[in-house]
Amino acid sequence: MAEKQAQTKDYGHPAHPRRAREIARWSQEADVVVVGLGGAGVCAALEARAAGAEVLVLERAWAGGGTSMQASGQLYMGGGTPLQKACGFDDDPEEMWKYLVASCGPGADEEKLRVYCERSVEHYHWITGQGVPFKPSFLPIEVGTDPYTDDGLSYTGSELAWPFCEIARPAPRGHTAQQVGENAGQLMMEILLRRAVEAGVRVVTDALCEPLIVEDDGRVAGVVARIGGEEHAVRARRGVVLCAGGYIHNKDMLARYAPRTRRVRFRLGCDGDDGRGIRMGMGAGGDAIRMEAACVVVPFSRNRGFLKGVLINEHGQRFCNEDLYQSLLGEIGLWRENGRIWLALDDEVYEKPQLPTQIVAVGETWEEVERESKLFAPGTLSRTLASYNEHAARGEDPLFRKEARWLKPLTAPPFVLLDLTLEKYPFWSAFTLGGLHTRPTGEVLDADSRGVPGLFAAGRNASGLPAHGYNSGLSLADATFSGRLAGIAAAKAKG
Amino acid sequence: MAEKQAQTKDYGHPAHPRRAREIARWSQEADVVVVGLGGAGVCAALEARAAGAEVLVLERAWAGGGTSMQASGQLYMGGGTPLQKACGFDDDPEEMWKYLVASCGPGADEEKLRVYCERSVEHYHWITGQGVPFKPSFLPIEVGTDPYTDDGLSYTGSELAWPFCEIARPAPRGHTAQQVGENAGQLMMEILLRRAVEAGVRVVTDALCEPLIVEDDGRVAGVVARIGGEEHAVRARRGVVLCAGGYIHNKDMLARYAPRTRRVRFRLGCDGDDGRGIRMGMGAGGDAIRMEAACVVVPFSRNRGFLKGVLINEHGQRFCNEDLYQSLLGEIGLWRENGRIWLALDDEVYEKPQLPTQIVAVGETWEEVERESKLFAPGTLSRTLASYNEHAARGEDPLFRKEARWLKPLTAPPFVLLDLTLEKYPFWSAFTLGGLHTRPTGEVLDADSRGVPGLFAAGRNASGLPAHGYNSGLSLADATFSGRLAGIAAAKAKG
Numbered sequence: 001m002a003e004k005q006a007q008t009k010d011y012g013h014p015a016h017p018r019r020a021r022e023i024a025r026w027s028q029e030a031d032v033v034v035v036g037l038g039g040a041g042v043c044a045a046l047e048a049r050a051a052g053a054e055v056l057v058l059e060r061a062w063a064g065g066g067t068s069m070q071a072s073g074q075l076y077m078g079g080g081t082p083l084q085k086a087c088g089f090d091d092d093p094e095e096m097w098k099y100l101v102a103s104c105g106p107g108a109d110e111e112k113l114r115v116y117c118e119r120s121v122e123h124y125h126w127i128t129g130q131g132v133p134f135k136p137s138f139l140p141i142e143v144g145t146d147p148y149t150d151d152g153l154s155y156t157g158s159e160l161a162w163p164f165c166e167i168a169r170p171a172p173r174g175h176t177a178q179q180v181g182e183n184a185g186q187l188m189m190e191i192l193l194r195r196a197v198e199a200g201v202r203v204v205t206d207a208l209c210e211p212l213i214v215e216d217d218g219r220v221a222g223v224v225a226r227i228g229g230e231e232h233a234v235r236a237r238r239g240v241v242l243c244a245g246g247y248i249h250n251k252d253m254l255a256r257y258a259p260r261t262r263r264v265r266f267r268l269g270c271d272g273d274d275g276r277g278i279r280m281g282m283g284a285g286g287d288a289i290r291m292e293a294a295c296v297v298v299p300f301s302r303n304r305g306f307l308k309g310v311l312i313n314e315h316g317q318r319f320c321n322e323d324l325y326q327s328l329l330g331e332i333g334l335w336r337e338n339g340r341i342w343l344a345l346d347d348e349v350y351e352k353p354q355l356p357t358q359i360v361a362v363g364e365t366w367e368e369v370e371r372e373s374k375l376f377a378p379g380t381l382s383r384t385l386a387s388y389n390e391h392a393a394r395g396e397d398p399l400f401r402k403e404a405r406w407l408k409p410l411t412a413p414p415f416v417l418l419d420l421t422l423e424k425y426p427f428w429s430a431f432t433l434g435g436l437h438t439r440p441t442g443e444v445l446d447a448d449s450r451g452v453p454g455l456f457a458a459g460r461n462a463s464g465l466p467a468h469g470y471n472s473g474l475s476l477a478d479a480t481f482s483g484r485l486a487g488i489a490a491a492k493a494k495g
Numbered sequence: 496m497a498e499k500q501a502q503t504k505d506y507g508h509p510a511h512p513r514r515a516r517e518i519a520r521w522s523q524e525a526d527v528v529v530v531g532l533g534g535a536g537v538c539a540a541l542e543a544r545a546a547g548a549e550v551l552v553l554e555r556a557w558a559g560g561g562t563s564m565q566a567s568g569q570l571y572m573g574g575g576t577p578l579q580k581a582c583g584f585d586d587d588p589e590e591m592w593k594y595l596v597a598s599c600g601p602g603a604d605e606e607k608l609r610v611y612c613e614r615s616v617e618h619y620h621w622i623t624g625q626g627v628p629f630k631p632s633f634l635p636i637e638v639g640t641d642p643y644t645d646d647g648l649s650y651t652g653s654e655l656a657w658p659f660c661e662i663a664r665p666a667p668r669g670h671t672a673q674q675v676g677e678n679a680g681q682l683m684m685e686i687l688l689r690r691a692v693e694a695g696v697r698v699v700t701d702a703l704c705e706p707l708i709v710e711d712d713g714r715v716a717g718v719v720a721r722i723g724g725e726e727h728a729v730r731a732r733r734g735v736v737l738c739a740g741g742y743i744h745n746k747d748m749l750a751r752y753a754p755r756t757r758r759v760r761f762r763l764g765c766d767g768d769d770g771r772g773i774r775m776g777m778g779a780g781g782d783a784i785r786m787e788a789a790c791v792v793v794p795f796s797r798n799r800g801f802l803k804g805v806l807i808n809e810h811g812q813r814f815c816n817e818d819l820y821q822s823l824l825g826e827i828g829l830w831r832e833n834g835r836i837w838l839a840l841d842d843e844v845y846e847k848p849q850l851p852t853q854i855v856a857v858g859e860t861w862e863e864v865e866r867e868s869k870l871f872a873p874g875t876l877s878r879t880l881a882s883y884n885e886h887a888a889r890g891e892d893p894l895f896r897k898e899a900r901w902l903k904p905l906t907a908p909p910f911v912l913l914d915l916t917l918e919k920y921p922f923w924s925a926f927t928l929g930g931l932h933t934r935p936t937g938e939v940l941d942a943d944s945r946g947v948p949g950l951f952a953a954g955r956n957a958s959g960l961p962a963h964g965y966n967s968g969l970s971l972a973d974a975t976f977s978g979r980l981a982g983i984a985a986a987k988a989k990g
Contacts, residue, residue, distance in 0.1 A: 014943065256932065283943075292786075292787045316894075446511065
């Protein structure tokens with residue numbers, strides 16, 4: 001345990017690149033060297049190999065998989081995939097793009113989103129072509145947003161919720177590989193990893209990469225890796241593809257770039273998500289962007305009936321429609337409400353929370369709840385509820401236009417206030433979204449937006465599709481799709 | 496004009512460093528080379544010179560001054576300065592630090608704030624020792640926050656406003672050089688620039704710096720400068736100090752790092768604020784942090800009486816106390832309210848706005864204003880006002896605890912709603928706060944938080960005291976104080 005602690009506190013020093021002229025001996029070489037064998041790395045390797053390149057993957061863990069292997073396994077795809085059609089849903093790339101631009105927040109990469117939406121159906125065929133199965137059945141939103149069943153298709157965002165339902169025609173776009181009992185990310189990764197071996201991708205595990213190796217003109221020539229306790233210089237004839245994940249497990253980086261996210265204690269990612277790949281790229285001249293951005297999830301709606309409750313901020317006000325997707329609520333809850341949110345329920349709506357939390361106050365009236373909670377100014381929470389109830393009784397929510405199926409006046413005592421604050425509700429979770437600035441095709445750019453020759457990045461090692469807003473499945477989308485493109489670009493790069 | 500346009504669109508390519516081994520001839524050299532002669536640069540030069548170094552400053556404009564020269568000239572200092580004492584105010588470093596940590600928002604650099612608060616009185620003596628005069632008189636907040644008079648001391652933040660008045664004992668800390676008719680920044684800079692010449696600092700103007708020059712081991716050896724149409728390699732024996740300002744005038748950088756700030760059209764800074772110095776530092780391995788942060792100002796309170804109005808968000812809700820300082824309102828208005836805010840006034844409070852804006856709606860009742868505006872759901876704005884008025888009549892603001900002197904029920908018709916939205920109210924202004932990651936003493940750090948040998952940064956070229964919250968005077972504080980420390984560190988660095 002002490003060892004583990006020591007290890008996680010040492011984030012290494014990959015930002016200081018090594019000079020190619022100082023390398024006495026290259027111990028290995030390949031056309032394309034991929035750093036990290038998660039979702040991005042395996043797809044980069046597969047496509048680079050398919051393009052005819054000799055490919056070597058260096059993975060720091062004892063086996064491939066990365067964070068994708070731990071993922072629940074939703075892949076955000078759309079624009080009219082065969083699975084969407086089989087389940088009876090219409091979709092097209094334009095509607096998908098409009099939705100993603102709006103829901104992925106200020107700073108979403110519109111160009112990357114454009115390419116992804118236009119090629120999403122092709123990407124579906126590629127993924128299924130690798131052998132990943134999707135069951136042609138739809139999981140209705142009333143049942144859940146997390147894939148506990150083996151249904152292939154579900155809503156994994158705020159497509160049905162206001163204002164998005166007015167911005168783009170809704171369609172479910174969460175594609176989950178068919179799997180029972182285990183997380184679907186594991187199934188997908190096992191299939192892709194097997195494919196990579198079959199395709200002749202060379203994999204070296206227990207290989208911790210540290211700095212990149214650069215020529216005098218700035219071109220990336222390879223990477224230093226510690227394998228079996230020894231330092232090896234690995235040459236990349238065409239390019240290095242950084243696929244080493246995000247940085248949610250690096251507290252120093254969180255403090256520097258994303259101090260708000262640092263407050264979220266449940267951090268999603270495999271051990272390797274310490275930002276090493278991002279720092280390797282920065283050291284070689286790569287620019288890191290959107291570094292403050294993160295996916296933040298507040299999963300109060302595991303109890304679907306809780307959508308009939310009312311979310312309250314520290315001023316006793318409502319602040320959003322309760323049927324927004326859990327990751328958009330996280331974004332708003334952290335950046336707008338500073339982590340201070342509560343859920344108001346009445347007796348008819350209340351049920352035992354699937355994710356336990358504290359009851360802040362109970363009362364026979366909302367005034368009593370307001371008073372007991374000692375949280376709100378007199379006449380704030382109670383007026384908010386009075387107004388909500390008045391409208392809900394008419395099936396209306398003029399303020400935030402929550403869907404009618406979730407509207408019900410909260411008028412059945414006793415009334416309850418549940419604590420969802422970041423400090424008290426331990427189920428807030430997060431992972432980082434910022435990373436190296438890349439072209440949609442994967443080339444890493446420097447601070448002047450010019451390419452760093454020989455360097456590519458994908459998955460969470462790069463800044464991808466979302467910024468200040470998230471939908472589940474976008475990280476596997478980024479991993480698999482940007483991984484593919486970066487692999488192709490690296491294979492075609494001039495050495 | 497076409498030339499000017501072409502020039503401002505070409506942000507150069509300073510991020511790709513030059514190799515020292517490739518420099519055929521060094522045309523100039525000095526112990527310390529300072530890039531940029533604004534407030535940070537001149538203080539760096541003065542202190543490096545005082546420490547015995549030979550100092551060369553390279554300035555891209557035809558004369559020194561930079562953005563500090565354009566500033567209204569408030570310097571945030573405190574902890575018990577002679578000026579504070581002369582005006583009858585008690586202050587100490589601890590209260591100052593508590594206030595700044597709270598008001599400079601998530602991500603404020605607590606260590607830099609600590610050093611600054613502890614040395615603020617010393618800094619006051621240094622500034623006045625250079626000959627900068629402060630008139631020992633206090634400008635009451637009822638009169639204004641912008642220094643239109645020659646009074647030396649004023650509140651330039653939210654010290655008196657809730658919740659800050661409960662966090663730290665308030666004191667005014669805006670120190671403005673005595674000047675009538677011109678902005679005080681100009682006076683201060685003219686004095687400091689004269690001092691630099693007297694002290695033997697060499698200055699070359701019309702010298703546009705592009706990349707840094709680095710040794711094979713990463714040490715910064717100098718800088719490339721275009722002087723008189725020719726490229727010169729300038730060697731720094733001890734260190735280069737980057738003092739080339741922020742990046743508010745670089746649209747590409749705003750799009751990459753601060754897409755929200757990009758929406759603010761009135762951008763504060765001299766022509767040189769195109770982020771060149773930040774990119775030079777990044778190219779040499781420097782890490783840039785807090786790049787999404789900016790000072791955003793919404794100056795509705797030029798009419799002091801407007802503090803008696805009520806600020807409204809797009810949900811018809813209040814969202815903060817109206818007596819928060821204008822730059823904190825800007826932060827909240829942009830990040831929390833997405834630039835969509837309005838001001839509600841009654842006939843007694845209304846007066847012609849000093850900064851003209853549109854009247855959205857007028858009515859004999861708040862219900863009528865709500866309806867006419869077509870902006871809010873029924874019963875939102877009107878209930879907000881009803882609640883506000885009820886409490887204000889008792890001299891209370893339980894929701895946001897606005898100071899009693901600004902509380903008055905808005906019950907005198909006709910009622911008015913003024914447009915303060917980012918899209919319609921053109922007086923929102925902004926400048927960037929993100930920059931190179933430095934130690935409090937000015938050394939630039941890489942992405943592993945290790946020093947880049949030979950490289951220093953100060954002022955807006957570095958990430959300074961504030962992050963997601965701003966008080967006027969902090970930029971001149973950062974410029975002058977961090978400039979001084981970086982100059983000293985560079986002069987003492989091992990060559």
